[in-house]
Amino acid sequence: MTKSEIEAKAKSVLAEEFEVEESVITPDADIKKTLNLDSLSLVDLVALMEETFNVKIKGTEIIKIKTFTALYDFVLARIEEK
Protein backbone atom coordinates (compact mmCIF):
# COMPACT_ATOMS: atom_id res chain seq x y z
CA MET A 1 0.00 0.00 0.00
CA THR A 2 1.39 3.46 -0.87
CA LYS A 3 1.16 6.58 1.26
CA SER A 4 -1.35 8.08 -1.22
CA GLU A 5 -3.57 5.03 -0.92
CA ILE A 6 -3.37 5.22 2.87
CA GLU A 7 -4.26 8.91 2.75
CA ALA A 8 -7.28 8.34 0.49
CA LYS A 9 -8.64 5.50 2.59
CA ALA A 10 -7.92 7.21 5.91
CA LYS A 11 -9.61 10.46 4.84
CA SER A 12 -12.73 8.60 3.81
CA VAL A 13 -13.14 6.60 7.04
CA LEU A 14 -12.11 9.48 9.32
CA ALA A 15 -14.58 11.86 7.65
CA GLU A 16 -17.38 9.36 8.10
CA GLU A 17 -16.59 8.35 11.69
CA PHE A 18 -15.90 11.81 13.05
CA GLU A 19 -18.50 13.54 10.86
CA VAL A 20 -16.30 16.12 9.21
CA GLU A 21 -15.84 17.02 5.53
CA GLU A 22 -12.94 15.27 3.78
CA SER A 23 -11.78 18.70 2.59
CA VAL A 24 -10.74 19.73 6.14
CA ILE A 25 -8.48 16.69 6.51
CA THR A 26 -5.34 18.25 5.04
CA PRO A 27 -1.84 16.79 5.53
CA ASP A 28 -0.54 19.39 7.98
CA ALA A 29 -3.80 19.94 9.89
CA ASP A 30 -3.85 19.13 13.61
CA ILE A 31 -5.66 15.81 14.11
CA LYS A 32 -7.21 16.57 17.49
CA LYS A 33 -8.55 19.98 16.50
CA THR A 34 -9.77 18.90 13.06
CA LEU A 35 -11.61 15.83 14.29
CA ASN A 36 -12.67 17.42 17.60
CA LEU A 37 -11.03 14.65 19.64
CA ASP A 38 -10.83 14.45 23.40
CA SER A 39 -9.01 11.82 25.46
CA LEU A 40 -11.87 9.34 24.98
CA SER A 41 -12.33 9.79 21.26
CA LEU A 42 -8.59 9.24 20.75
CA VAL A 43 -9.44 5.59 21.53
CA ASP A 44 -11.88 5.63 18.61
CA LEU A 45 -9.15 6.96 16.30
CA VAL A 46 -6.92 4.03 17.27
CA ALA A 47 -9.75 1.51 16.85
CA LEU A 48 -10.61 2.91 13.42
CA MET A 49 -7.02 2.86 12.12
CA GLU A 50 -6.53 -0.69 13.43
CA GLU A 51 -9.76 -1.85 11.81
CA THR A 52 -9.11 -0.09 8.49
CA PHE A 53 -5.45 -1.04 7.99
CA ASN A 54 -5.23 -4.22 10.06
CA VAL A 55 -2.37 -2.88 12.19
CA LYS A 56 -1.82 -2.62 15.93
CA ILE A 57 -1.34 0.83 17.49
CA LYS A 58 -0.63 1.60 21.15
CA GLY A 59 -2.21 4.49 23.00
CA THR A 60 1.26 5.78 23.93
CA GLU A 61 2.13 5.93 20.21
CA ILE A 62 -0.99 7.76 18.98
CA ILE A 63 -0.64 10.67 21.41
CA LYS A 64 2.72 11.59 19.81
CA ILE A 65 1.19 11.86 16.31
CA LYS A 66 0.04 15.44 15.73
CA THR A 67 -0.76 15.79 12.02
CA PHE A 68 -2.50 13.67 9.40
CA THR A 69 0.67 13.30 7.34
CA ALA A 70 2.45 11.97 10.44
CA LEU A 71 -0.44 9.52 10.91
CA TYR A 72 -0.14 8.25 7.31
CA ASP A 73 3.65 7.83 7.73
CA PHE A 74 3.09 5.90 10.96
CA VAL A 75 0.51 3.57 9.40
CA LEU A 76 2.74 3.00 6.34
CA ALA A 77 5.69 2.08 8.55
CA ARG A 78 3.51 -0.26 10.61
CA ILE A 79 2.22 -2.00 7.46
CA GLU A 80 5.77 -2.40 6.10
CA GLU A 81 6.92 -3.98 9.40
CA LYS A 82 4.47 -6.85 8.95
Added chain:
Amino acid sequence: MKRRVVVTGMGIYSCLGKTLDEVRESLYNGKSGIIFDPIRKEMGFLSALTGHLEIPNLKGVLSRNQRVYMPEEALYAYCATADALKSAKIEQDYLDTHEIGLLYGNDSSAEPVITSVDTMREHKDTTRIGSGGIFKSMNSTVTMNLSCIFKFKGMNLTVSGACASGSHAIGLGSLLIGDGLQDMVVCGGAQEVNPYSVCSFDGIGAFSKRESEPGKASRPFDKNRDGLVPSGGAATVILEDYETAVKRGAPIIAEVLGYGFSSNGDHISVPNVDGPARSLEMAIMRSDIQKNEIGYINAHATSTLVGDQNEAKAIFKVFGDHMPPVTSTKSQTGHEMWMAGASEVIYSMLMMKNNFIGANINFETPDEDSAKLNIPAKRLDAHFDIFISNSFGFGGTNSTLVLKNL
Protein backbone atom coordinates in the same frame (compact mmCIF):
# COMPACT_ATOMS: atom_id res chain seq x y z
CA MET B 1 -44.96 20.79 56.02
CA LYS B 2 -44.57 18.84 52.77
CA ARG B 3 -44.49 20.86 49.56
CA ARG B 4 -46.96 20.11 46.81
CA VAL B 5 -45.54 18.31 43.76
CA VAL B 6 -46.95 18.93 40.31
CA VAL B 7 -46.36 17.63 36.79
CA THR B 8 -45.52 20.41 34.35
CA GLY B 9 -44.34 18.48 31.30
CA MET B 10 -44.47 15.08 29.60
CA GLY B 11 -42.72 13.41 26.68
CA ILE B 12 -42.81 9.88 25.33
CA TYR B 13 -41.26 7.62 22.68
CA SER B 14 -43.43 4.53 22.60
CA CYS B 15 -44.72 1.77 20.34
CA LEU B 16 -48.01 3.72 20.44
CA GLY B 17 -46.40 6.88 19.07
CA LYS B 18 -43.51 9.32 19.18
CA THR B 19 -45.59 12.30 20.34
CA LEU B 20 -48.28 12.81 22.97
CA ASP B 21 -50.87 13.38 20.22
CA GLU B 22 -49.99 10.14 18.43
CA VAL B 23 -50.10 8.20 21.70
CA ARG B 24 -53.43 9.73 22.68
CA GLU B 25 -54.90 8.67 19.32
CA SER B 26 -53.57 5.14 19.76
CA LEU B 27 -55.00 4.86 23.26
CA TYR B 28 -58.35 6.21 22.06
CA ASN B 29 -58.52 3.79 19.12
CA GLY B 30 -57.28 0.70 20.95
CA LYS B 31 -54.25 0.37 18.64
CA SER B 32 -51.69 -2.36 19.37
CA GLY B 33 -47.97 -1.66 19.08
CA ILE B 34 -46.97 -5.33 18.93
CA ILE B 35 -45.46 -7.22 15.99
CA PHE B 36 -43.91 -10.57 15.11
CA ASP B 37 -40.13 -10.18 14.66
CA PRO B 38 -38.77 -12.99 12.42
CA ILE B 39 -35.17 -12.31 13.53
CA ARG B 40 -36.05 -13.53 17.01
CA LYS B 41 -37.39 -16.77 15.55
CA GLU B 42 -34.13 -17.31 13.65
CA MET B 43 -32.24 -16.71 16.89
CA GLY B 44 -34.16 -19.48 18.65
CA PHE B 45 -36.72 -17.51 20.64
CA LEU B 46 -39.77 -19.35 21.93
CA SER B 47 -41.80 -16.23 21.12
CA ALA B 48 -40.93 -13.70 18.43
CA LEU B 49 -43.48 -11.14 19.63
CA THR B 50 -42.27 -7.66 20.62
CA GLY B 51 -43.30 -4.04 20.82
CA HIS B 52 -42.19 -2.23 17.67
CA LEU B 53 -40.15 0.99 17.73
CA GLU B 54 -37.97 2.75 15.18
CA ILE B 55 -34.59 3.71 16.61
CA PRO B 56 -34.29 7.51 16.32
CA ASN B 57 -31.53 9.01 14.15
CA LEU B 58 -30.16 11.96 16.12
CA LYS B 59 -27.40 12.92 13.68
CA GLY B 60 -27.77 16.65 13.23
CA VAL B 61 -29.54 16.95 16.57
CA LEU B 62 -26.68 15.81 18.81
CA SER B 63 -22.97 15.87 17.97
CA ARG B 64 -20.97 12.73 17.24
CA ASN B 65 -19.21 13.10 20.61
CA GLN B 66 -22.59 13.15 22.38
CA ARG B 67 -24.10 10.22 20.45
CA VAL B 68 -21.12 7.88 20.77
CA TYR B 69 -21.97 7.10 24.42
CA MET B 70 -25.70 6.52 23.84
CA PRO B 71 -27.22 3.07 23.50
CA GLU B 72 -30.70 2.58 22.11
CA GLU B 73 -32.55 3.33 25.36
CA ALA B 74 -30.64 6.58 25.86
CA LEU B 75 -31.73 7.70 22.38
CA TYR B 76 -35.37 7.05 23.32
CA ALA B 77 -34.88 8.84 26.65
CA TYR B 78 -33.32 11.86 24.94
CA CYS B 79 -36.33 12.20 22.61
CA ALA B 80 -38.83 11.83 25.47
CA THR B 81 -36.94 14.26 27.70
CA ALA B 82 -36.43 16.92 25.01
CA ASP B 83 -40.18 16.83 24.35
CA ALA B 84 -41.04 16.90 28.05
CA LEU B 85 -38.84 19.95 28.69
CA LYS B 86 -40.37 21.70 25.68
CA SER B 87 -43.88 20.93 26.90
CA ALA B 88 -42.92 22.31 30.33
CA LYS B 89 -41.65 25.47 28.62
CA ILE B 90 -38.13 24.97 29.93
CA GLU B 91 -35.23 26.13 27.78
CA GLN B 92 -31.52 25.51 28.13
CA ASP B 93 -30.84 28.82 29.88
CA TYR B 94 -33.21 27.75 32.70
CA LEU B 95 -31.36 24.43 33.03
CA ASP B 96 -28.04 26.31 33.09
CA THR B 97 -29.11 28.61 35.94
CA HIS B 98 -31.11 26.24 38.17
CA GLU B 99 -30.33 22.99 39.96
CA ILE B 100 -32.48 20.39 38.21
CA GLY B 101 -32.53 16.79 39.41
CA LEU B 102 -32.66 13.65 37.27
CA LEU B 103 -34.07 10.31 38.38
CA TYR B 104 -34.65 7.83 35.57
CA GLY B 105 -35.65 4.18 35.71
CA ASN B 106 -33.49 1.68 33.85
CA ASP B 107 -32.42 -1.84 34.77
CA SER B 108 -30.36 -3.14 31.85
CA SER B 109 -28.18 -2.24 28.92
CA ALA B 110 -27.59 -5.66 27.45
CA GLU B 111 -26.87 -5.06 23.76
CA PRO B 112 -23.73 -2.91 24.25
CA VAL B 113 -22.31 -5.53 26.61
CA ILE B 114 -22.83 -8.26 24.01
CA THR B 115 -21.31 -6.25 21.16
CA SER B 116 -18.32 -5.19 23.30
CA VAL B 117 -17.56 -8.76 24.32
CA ASP B 118 -18.07 -10.06 20.77
CA THR B 119 -15.56 -7.45 19.49
CA MET B 120 -13.02 -8.40 22.17
CA ARG B 121 -13.38 -12.11 21.42
CA GLU B 122 -13.08 -11.63 17.68
CA HIS B 123 -10.03 -9.34 17.72
CA LYS B 124 -8.44 -10.20 21.08
CA ASP B 125 -8.15 -6.42 21.45
CA THR B 126 -10.20 -4.30 23.85
CA THR B 127 -9.30 -0.98 22.17
CA ARG B 128 -11.42 -2.03 19.19
CA ILE B 129 -14.52 -1.82 21.38
CA GLY B 130 -14.28 1.95 21.13
CA SER B 131 -14.75 4.73 23.66
CA GLY B 132 -18.54 4.37 23.90
CA GLY B 133 -18.58 0.77 25.11
CA ILE B 134 -18.28 1.21 28.87
CA PHE B 135 -20.72 4.13 29.02
CA LYS B 136 -23.32 2.35 26.93
CA SER B 137 -23.04 -0.83 28.96
CA MET B 138 -23.92 0.48 32.39
CA ASN B 139 -27.43 0.59 33.88
CA SER B 140 -26.88 4.29 34.57
CA THR B 141 -26.19 5.01 30.90
CA VAL B 142 -29.44 6.95 30.51
CA THR B 143 -28.88 9.34 33.43
CA MET B 144 -25.17 9.66 32.54
CA ASN B 145 -26.01 10.76 29.03
CA LEU B 146 -29.02 12.96 29.79
CA SER B 147 -27.27 14.82 32.61
CA CYS B 148 -24.34 15.69 30.34
CA ILE B 149 -26.44 16.61 27.32
CA PHE B 150 -28.96 18.78 29.20
CA LYS B 151 -26.44 19.91 31.85
CA PHE B 152 -28.55 18.91 34.86
CA LYS B 153 -26.81 19.84 38.09
CA GLY B 154 -28.96 18.33 40.84
CA MET B 155 -29.65 14.73 41.91
CA ASN B 156 -28.34 12.42 39.19
CA LEU B 157 -28.96 8.70 39.40
CA THR B 158 -30.68 5.72 37.86
CA VAL B 159 -33.41 3.87 39.69
CA SER B 160 -33.23 0.11 39.18
CA GLY B 161 -36.31 -1.66 40.47
CA ALA B 162 -37.08 -4.07 37.63
CA CYS B 163 -40.52 -3.43 36.14
CA ALA B 164 -41.28 -0.85 38.83
CA SER B 165 -38.22 1.30 37.96
CA GLY B 166 -40.06 4.10 36.13
CA SER B 167 -42.74 4.35 38.81
CA HIS B 168 -40.22 4.41 41.66
CA ALA B 169 -38.28 7.14 39.83
CA ILE B 170 -41.38 9.37 39.83
CA GLY B 171 -42.22 8.48 43.43
CA LEU B 172 -38.71 9.21 44.67
CA GLY B 173 -38.62 12.44 42.66
CA SER B 174 -41.83 13.53 44.38
CA LEU B 175 -40.27 12.83 47.79
CA LEU B 176 -37.20 14.96 46.96
CA ILE B 177 -39.40 17.88 45.95
CA GLY B 178 -41.86 17.40 48.82
CA ASP B 179 -38.99 17.56 51.29
CA GLY B 180 -37.50 20.68 49.73
CA LEU B 181 -34.32 19.02 48.43
CA GLN B 182 -35.04 19.83 44.79
CA ASP B 183 -37.41 22.28 43.10
CA MET B 184 -37.58 20.29 39.87
CA VAL B 185 -36.77 16.68 39.01
CA VAL B 186 -36.83 15.14 35.55
CA CYS B 187 -38.20 11.63 36.07
CA GLY B 188 -38.87 8.77 33.73
CA GLY B 189 -38.19 5.25 32.57
CA ALA B 190 -36.38 3.75 29.58
CA GLN B 191 -36.24 0.26 28.10
CA GLU B 192 -34.08 -1.18 25.33
CA VAL B 193 -35.95 -3.22 22.71
CA ASN B 194 -33.64 -5.83 21.20
CA PRO B 195 -33.35 -9.62 21.33
CA TYR B 196 -30.22 -9.61 23.54
CA SER B 197 -31.97 -7.89 26.41
CA VAL B 198 -34.81 -10.40 26.66
CA CYS B 199 -33.47 -13.74 25.38
CA SER B 200 -33.12 -15.17 28.88
CA PHE B 201 -36.56 -13.82 29.79
CA ASP B 202 -37.91 -15.68 26.75
CA GLY B 203 -36.09 -18.79 27.93
CA ILE B 204 -38.11 -19.05 31.14
CA GLY B 205 -41.28 -19.25 29.07
CA ALA B 206 -42.68 -15.92 30.23
CA PHE B 207 -43.72 -14.63 26.81
CA SER B 208 -47.02 -15.18 25.00
CA LYS B 209 -46.81 -17.65 22.13
CA ARG B 210 -49.86 -16.27 20.30
CA GLU B 211 -47.61 -15.47 17.33
CA SER B 212 -50.34 -15.84 14.73
CA GLU B 213 -52.16 -12.78 16.14
CA PRO B 214 -49.57 -10.33 17.50
CA GLY B 215 -52.15 -7.63 18.30
CA LYS B 216 -54.15 -10.07 20.42
CA ALA B 217 -51.29 -11.66 22.33
CA SER B 218 -51.11 -9.20 25.23
CA ARG B 219 -54.41 -9.78 27.01
CA PRO B 220 -54.19 -8.73 30.67
CA PHE B 221 -56.91 -10.17 32.91
CA ASP B 222 -58.34 -12.32 30.10
CA LYS B 223 -58.91 -15.99 30.99
CA ASN B 224 -56.95 -17.13 27.90
CA ARG B 225 -53.82 -15.04 28.48
CA ASP B 226 -50.59 -17.01 28.05
CA GLY B 227 -47.78 -14.64 28.92
CA LEU B 228 -46.43 -11.16 28.40
CA VAL B 229 -45.02 -9.46 25.33
CA PRO B 230 -41.77 -7.50 25.82
CA SER B 231 -41.73 -3.90 24.64
CA GLY B 232 -40.04 -0.60 25.50
CA GLY B 233 -39.07 2.96 24.61
CA ALA B 234 -38.90 5.88 27.04
CA ALA B 235 -41.18 8.25 28.92
CA THR B 236 -40.34 11.43 30.85
CA VAL B 237 -42.34 13.57 33.25
CA ILE B 238 -41.18 16.86 34.69
CA LEU B 239 -41.98 17.12 38.41
CA GLU B 240 -41.85 20.51 40.06
CA ASP B 241 -42.58 22.22 43.35
CA TYR B 242 -46.03 23.80 43.02
CA GLU B 243 -44.99 27.30 44.17
CA THR B 244 -41.96 27.34 41.84
CA ALA B 245 -44.16 26.20 38.96
CA VAL B 246 -46.70 28.94 39.59
CA LYS B 247 -43.93 31.57 39.92
CA ARG B 248 -42.43 30.74 36.52
CA GLY B 249 -45.82 30.45 34.83
CA ALA B 250 -45.41 26.73 34.10
CA PRO B 251 -48.23 24.73 32.53
CA ILE B 252 -49.49 22.69 35.50
CA ILE B 253 -50.99 19.39 34.33
CA ALA B 254 -51.51 17.30 37.44
CA GLU B 255 -50.43 16.83 41.06
CA VAL B 256 -48.64 13.82 42.53
CA LEU B 257 -50.79 13.20 45.59
CA GLY B 258 -49.03 10.14 46.90
CA TYR B 259 -46.40 7.45 46.44
CA GLY B 260 -46.74 4.06 48.03
CA PHE B 261 -44.27 1.21 47.95
CA SER B 262 -43.56 -2.20 49.44
CA SER B 263 -41.54 -5.36 49.02
CA ASN B 264 -43.18 -8.78 48.90
CA GLY B 265 -40.43 -10.62 50.77
CA ASP B 266 -41.51 -13.70 48.82
CA HIS B 267 -40.74 -15.37 45.45
CA ILE B 268 -38.28 -13.73 43.05
CA SER B 269 -40.68 -13.73 40.10
CA VAL B 270 -44.17 -14.66 41.31
CA PRO B 271 -45.94 -11.71 42.93
CA ASN B 272 -48.12 -12.24 45.99
CA VAL B 273 -51.29 -10.37 47.03
CA ASP B 274 -50.20 -8.82 50.31
CA GLY B 275 -47.25 -6.80 48.97
CA PRO B 276 -49.15 -5.06 46.14
CA ALA B 277 -52.13 -4.45 48.45
CA ARG B 278 -49.85 -2.73 50.99
CA SER B 279 -48.36 -0.56 48.24
CA LEU B 280 -51.88 0.47 47.17
CA GLU B 281 -52.99 1.19 50.74
CA MET B 282 -49.88 3.24 51.46
CA ALA B 283 -50.31 5.37 48.34
CA ILE B 284 -53.96 6.07 49.17
CA MET B 285 -53.17 6.86 52.81
CA ARG B 286 -50.37 9.28 51.87
CA SER B 287 -52.65 10.96 49.31
CA ASP B 288 -55.13 11.83 52.03
CA ILE B 289 -58.11 10.92 49.83
CA GLN B 290 -61.06 8.60 50.08
CA LYS B 291 -61.06 5.48 47.89
CA ASN B 292 -64.29 6.54 46.24
CA GLU B 293 -62.52 9.63 44.85
CA ILE B 294 -60.36 7.44 42.61
CA GLY B 295 -61.82 7.41 39.12
CA TYR B 296 -59.46 5.00 37.35
CA ILE B 297 -56.86 2.36 38.13
CA ASN B 298 -54.05 1.73 35.64
CA ALA B 299 -53.06 -1.80 36.60
CA HIS B 300 -49.62 -3.35 36.30
CA ALA B 301 -51.18 -6.53 34.83
CA THR B 302 -48.79 -7.93 32.25
CA SER B 303 -50.88 -10.77 30.77
CA THR B 304 -49.29 -13.47 32.93
CA LEU B 305 -51.40 -16.11 34.60
CA VAL B 306 -50.43 -15.62 38.23
CA GLY B 307 -49.38 -11.96 38.09
CA ASP B 308 -52.70 -10.69 36.80
CA GLN B 309 -54.61 -13.02 39.11
CA ASN B 310 -52.81 -11.77 42.23
CA GLU B 311 -53.09 -8.13 41.26
CA ALA B 312 -56.83 -8.63 40.70
CA LYS B 313 -57.06 -10.11 44.20
CA ALA B 314 -55.07 -7.17 45.63
CA ILE B 315 -57.23 -4.56 43.87
CA PHE B 316 -60.39 -6.30 45.04
CA LYS B 317 -59.01 -6.53 48.60
CA VAL B 318 -58.43 -2.75 48.66
CA PHE B 319 -61.34 -1.49 46.55
CA GLY B 320 -63.97 -4.20 46.86
CA ASP B 321 -66.69 -1.82 47.89
CA HIS B 322 -65.65 1.17 45.74
CA MET B 323 -64.41 -0.35 42.48
CA PRO B 324 -63.45 2.19 39.78
CA PRO B 325 -62.71 1.14 36.17
CA VAL B 326 -59.47 -0.84 35.90
CA THR B 327 -57.48 -1.37 32.73
CA SER B 328 -53.98 -2.39 31.82
CA THR B 329 -52.57 -0.34 28.94
CA LYS B 330 -50.10 -3.21 28.50
CA SER B 331 -52.91 -4.78 26.43
CA GLN B 332 -51.88 -2.30 23.72
CA THR B 333 -48.20 -1.71 24.43
CA GLY B 334 -46.95 -5.01 25.75
CA HIS B 335 -44.76 -4.87 28.85
CA GLU B 336 -42.52 -1.82 28.66
CA MET B 337 -40.59 -3.06 31.73
CA TRP B 338 -38.22 -0.42 33.11
CA MET B 339 -40.15 2.26 31.18
CA ALA B 340 -43.63 1.07 32.17
CA GLY B 341 -44.14 2.91 35.44
CA ALA B 342 -43.42 6.25 33.77
CA SER B 343 -45.20 5.59 30.48
CA GLU B 344 -48.33 4.36 32.21
CA VAL B 345 -48.54 7.58 34.22
CA ILE B 346 -48.45 9.43 30.89
CA TYR B 347 -51.06 7.13 29.30
CA SER B 348 -53.32 7.69 32.31
CA MET B 349 -52.81 11.47 32.22
CA LEU B 350 -53.61 11.60 28.50
CA MET B 351 -56.86 9.77 29.17
CA MET B 352 -57.65 11.98 32.18
CA LYS B 353 -57.06 15.17 30.21
CA ASN B 354 -59.14 13.92 27.28
CA ASN B 355 -62.09 12.47 29.16
CA PHE B 356 -61.85 8.82 28.18
CA ILE B 357 -60.69 5.48 29.52
CA GLY B 358 -59.17 3.40 26.73
CA ALA B 359 -60.33 -0.18 26.37
CA ASN B 360 -58.43 -3.00 28.04
CA ILE B 361 -58.15 -4.54 24.58
CA ASN B 362 -58.30 -8.33 24.18
CA PHE B 363 -60.30 -8.66 27.42
CA GLU B 364 -62.85 -11.13 26.04
CA THR B 365 -63.39 -13.64 28.84
CA PRO B 366 -62.88 -12.79 32.51
CA ASP B 367 -61.43 -15.31 34.92
CA GLU B 368 -62.67 -15.88 38.48
CA ASP B 369 -60.63 -12.95 39.86
CA SER B 370 -60.88 -10.42 37.04
CA ALA B 371 -64.65 -10.97 36.95
CA LYS B 372 -64.80 -9.14 40.30
CA LEU B 373 -63.15 -6.02 38.84
CA ASN B 374 -64.70 -3.34 36.63
CA ILE B 375 -62.67 -3.87 33.41
CA PRO B 376 -63.99 -2.10 30.31
CA ALA B 377 -63.40 -4.14 27.16
CA LYS B 378 -64.51 -1.14 25.10
CA ARG B 379 -63.47 2.49 25.39
CA LEU B 380 -65.43 4.54 27.92
CA ASP B 381 -66.18 8.22 27.51
CA ALA B 382 -65.57 9.10 31.12
CA HIS B 383 -64.27 12.00 33.17
CA PHE B 384 -62.04 11.28 36.14
CA ASP B 385 -59.85 13.53 38.25
CA ILE B 386 -57.80 11.08 40.29
CA PHE B 387 -56.09 7.88 39.14
CA ILE B 388 -53.84 5.22 40.59
CA SER B 389 -50.99 3.58 38.69
CA ASN B 390 -49.47 0.29 39.85
CA SER B 391 -46.07 -1.14 38.92
CA PHE B 392 -44.68 -4.37 40.32
CA GLY B 393 -41.29 -5.90 39.58
CA PHE B 394 -39.17 -9.02 39.89
CA GLY B 395 -37.85 -9.47 43.37
CA GLY B 396 -41.20 -8.31 44.72
CA THR B 397 -40.66 -4.57 44.41
CA ASN B 398 -43.95 -2.64 44.31
CA SER B 399 -44.74 0.98 43.53
CA THR B 400 -48.05 2.83 43.42
CA LEU B 401 -48.63 6.44 42.42
CA VAL B 402 -51.74 8.57 42.88
CA LEU B 403 -52.19 11.62 40.64
CA LYS B 404 -54.84 14.32 40.47
CA ASN B 405 -56.03 16.47 37.60
CA LEU B 406 -55.30 20.19 37.96
